[in-house]
Amino acid sequence: MTIEISKEARKEAIASIERYFLENMEEKIGNIAAGALLGYFLEEIGPLVYNQAVADVQERLQVRVSELDIEHHEDEFQYWRKFDRQKKGK
Template sequence: MTIKIPEPVRKQALESIQRYASANLDEDLSELAADMLLDFFIEDIGPAIYNQAVADVQERLQARVMEVDAEVYADEFQYWPRMARKRGA
């Protein structure tokens, strides 16, 4: 699966990479160099981050599915016990 990011996000990422390189590496990256670096990150490291995010979502969804029965469970065959309580009251 190819990871794609929207153009506005990509633009912000490129600006952030250039800023990081300038501030922390004393290196002024051209837009082309930052673009190539971003492509590398997305292709090589991106899948690991993506897969972890998918695993986190799956875990969260499974926890929510486990709660569904408690949220929507209805006791069965309650008519007669309810009638007995009414008569006894």
């Protein structure tokens, strides 16, 4: 699965890579090289991050689903119990 980002996000990511190289590597990286590096990271490392995010969401959803019966439980056959309680209260 190829991870796609918007043109605007790609533009900002390339600018960020260029700045990172300038400030931390003390050398300049060109726009094309920064774009190629971004493409490499998206293809090579992006799926790792994506899969971890999916696993995290799946875990959270499983916890929420397991709590559904607690949060939304209704006792069955309550009509006559309610009726009997009203009778006793009179």
